[in-house]
Amino acid sequence: SRKPIRVAVTGAAGNIGYALLFRIASGAMFGPDQPVILQLLEIPVEGPQKALKGVAMELEDCAFPLLTDMVLTGEADVAFKDANWCLLVGSKPRGPGMERADLLKDNGKIFIAQGKSIDAVAADDARVAVVGNPCNTNVMIAAAQARRLPADRFTAMVRLDENRARAQLAQKAGVAIDEVTDLYIYGNHSPTMFADFTHAKVGGKDAASVIGDEAWLKNDFLPAVGKRGAAIIEARGLSSAASAANALVDHVRDLVTPGKVHSVAISSEGRYGFAPGVWAGMPVRTTATGYEVIETYAMDDFAKSKIALTNDELVGERETIKDLLA
Ligand code: NAI
Missing domain, CATH: 3.40.50.720 (NAD(P)-binding Rossmann-like Domain)
Structure with missing residues (x-):
């Protein structure tokens, strides 16, 4: 054994x-x-x-x-x-x-x-x-x-945000969760995080075309995912616990399962326009020895503006605690 x-x-x-x-x-x-x-x-x-x-x-x-x-x-x-x-x-x-x-x-x-x-x-x-x-x-x-x-x-861990986003998109599209793919979280685990619907797929097709409601994606979906933690506290009187634990099971299991592609917050090293040295959510593919970052998604102006916002917050947090990094 x-x-x-x-x-x-x-x-x-x-x-x-x-x-x-x-x-x-x-x-x-x-x-x-x-x-x-x-x-x-x-x-x-x-x-x-x-x-x-x-x-x-x-x-x-x-x-x-x-x-x-x-x-x-x-x-x-x-x-x-x-x-x-x-x-x-x-x-x-x-x-x-x-x-x-x-x-x-x-x-x-x-x-x-x-x-x-x-x-x-x-x-x-x-x-x-x-x-x-x-x-x-x-x-x-x-x-x-x-x-x-x-x-x-x-x-x-930004996996709870990814799971929340996939569930919301599947519900809106009326499909099973597994039909929603290529949906990854960029940036901070906070309401500023960007759940990148622009590259997401539903049943293998472009999610934005399947849903056919760009305003919903930008004005309802993104804030709903970002504020889901607060909505759980409001409803339950306690912060998300079972879903957070479940997301951690997913996070670690997928980091030890070669081939899995999933959202993980890692040292950005300047990828996707994040400041070098902040830890930002982005997609990674697990390998036999660790993971490789998926850097190939081209971001449009909307996505870039969302990433800039969450990056600003991460840079601000780093500024607040900079004495602790020395
Ligand atoms: P909780 O307050 O029920 O439990 C936290 C436990 O940590 C307490 O038992 C406390 O005694 C212990 N603790 C505090 N300082 C410690 C230390 N220095 N060493 C060892 N133990 C220590 O909180 P809960 O609900 O379990 O949440 C834990 C954390 O997870 C919170 O910071 C929460 O904001 C965060 N969280 C993160 C999520 C994410 O997606 N990244 C999602 C949900 C929660």
């Missing part, structure tokens, strides 16, 4: 953690033949540590054959020790009256510490996926700490 892989998850006793860990342990992320060891990090405070213990008890009670061991800890160096995947879900939520700049800085400090720890103790093949918001900037901060691990191992 295969050697288990070590999967570190931060914020493991949180809402997303509760929807995520059971899917990893059941084989949804790494496949039905791959045993896993879960290394779970929570803040070293009694309440969250106790809650983490409770989640671990439930994981035991599932008797998952693939779950060979669990580590519960309040220390990053223990959680990330020899980890092959580091799923950074935990972050500090925005409190009442808190400025966005303070949120960026407070979370930045968490991601400096975790980036350092990962670089020091994780496995040589370690890969990192950041979910905790603001995820594009948090991943940039963590990656800036790495001396050993290359920057392309650090990704942030």
Whole structure:
């Protein structure tokens, strides 16, 4: 049987953690033949540590054959020790009256510490996926700490936005989800992200012609996808958790499945007009050893203007936390 892989998850006793860990342990992320060891990090405070213990008890009670061991800890160096995947879900939520700049800085400090720890103790093949918001900037901060691990191992999640966009387009066109293809997310995981409908296809045909309503695509579809997170909070009283966990399962599974093309936030290196060094969503194709960026989509003026907006936001976030990158 295969050697288990070590999967570190931060914020493991949180809402997303509760929807995520059971899917990893059941084989949804790494496949039905791959045993896993879960290394779970929570803040070293009694309440969250106790809650983490409770989640671990439930994981035991599932008797998952693939779950060979669990580590519960309040220390990053223990959680990330020899980890092959580091799923950074935990972050500090925005409190009442808190400025966005303070949120960026407070979370930045968490991601400096975790980036350092990962670089020091994780496995040589370690890969990192950041979910905790603001995820594009948090991943940039963590990656800036790495001396050993290359920057392309650090990704942030825009897959929930891709899944939301595909579902909305399929619904509008009245087709099955699988009929919607070539729909990728560019830029920040925030309402400014650009869900590129201009290259999307429905049943293999140009989506804009199939839908035949450009105004809907520009004025309804894009804002609906961008503000979907807020709409979930409004309806549920809590932020998206099961769909976010599901998107992370998709994000990681597709990054370990050669041939998959999917939206991932990566170091832009100036592609698609993004500022070099910001982490921006764009399409990648998974290869046997990592991924290659799909750079061949030609953007029209509308798409370029949308990318410029989300790029401006990413550059602004970087400006706010620039002291944390040094
Ligand atoms: P939550 O508040 O329920 O759970 C977060 C957990 O992280 C808490 O248990 C907290 O104690 C823990 N935590 C905080 N700082 C930590 C640290 N330094 N080390 C380890 N654990 C730490 O939040 P929820 O709903 O699980 O969401 C988690 C994050 O994911 C939030 O930042 C949220 O904004 C983000 N998110 C991102 C999405 C995306 O598409 N990229 C989608 C949905 C949520």
